[in-house]
Amino acid sequence: MNLKRQAVRERILQAAADLICERGYRATTLDDIARHLGMSKASLYGYFVGKDGILAAISQETMGRFSRALQEIARSPLPPHEKLRRVVHHHVELVLTHRSFLTVFFSEEASLPARFARAMARQKDRYDKGVEKLIQEGIRQGVFREVPPRLVVYALLGMVNWLYKWCDPAGPLGAEEIARAYLDFIERGLLAPKAFQEPQLRRRLLRLRREMDALSQLLASHSAP
Known part of the structure; x- marks a missing residue:
């Protein structure tokens, strides 16, 4: 396809897309597209089959x-x-x-x-x-x-x-x-990173508290008479 024909084809597609976008496919006719481009309807058939x-x-x-x-x-x-x-x-x-x-x-x-x-x-x-x-x-x-x-x-x-x-x-x-x-x-x-970090921090603190409680109990048992 030569450059001139390609340029006309692109103009037809752009005009058709603009009109269909505005009116819808069913409400847009070949006459509308041809009129918008200043072409005859017969000329459109030289580029597209309907x-x-x-x-x-x-x-x-x-x-x-x-x-x-x-x-x-x-x-x-x-x-x-x-x-x-x-x-x-x-x-x-x-x-x-x-x-x-x-x-x-x-x-x-x-x-x-x-x-x-x-x-x-x-x-x-x-x-x-x-x-x-x-x-x-x-x-x-x-x-x-x-x-x-x-x-x-x-x-x-x-x-x-x-x-x-x-x-x-x-x-x-x-x-x-x-x-x-x-x-x-x-x-x-x-979720923001904070939303992930806070539960992780709470779990770590809870684990640390349990470990501290266990250590306290162990120390208490060793110090008992």
Whole structure:
């Protein structure tokens, strides 16, 4: 595909994503997209086979961005925890910088024709398994705790995927801050270190008290006439 044709294709997808994001897939027509671009409806058919083809292309482009980044990070020599951080940061950044694409990708999944939906489900499963593999690698190396990797994947991706619903790209939180906060939840959990330290301290004091009581009884028995 030559550069000019590629540029037009990208313009069509962006316009379609913006309109679908605003109106919903069912309420958006090819006429709307063509009018928005100043093109004829017939011209759109030179790039896509109908509205379903446009929706499938938006989903494919989005999934491709996720998958390519994951593959590149997974092949790097970085340690598992740093790989996971890079994946999360990229995922968050993609959601924030391609808001309309991601909104369509997540909210209009049920509108995909069956054959596209099946293909997309397979690609999503491969992505999930790729992230899961990073977590398994970290567990084997002793970097991560022994937890079910798939549950971590669901929790982590559930958090970052939901960003399109509430996060304002123009708001005070950027991709770096959001990714750091999510990673902090996953890597350290929600309880502050003090919450772990206090029970440990109480147990140590209780054990010390028992040992002191035992020592006192022993000394008393030896000093008795």
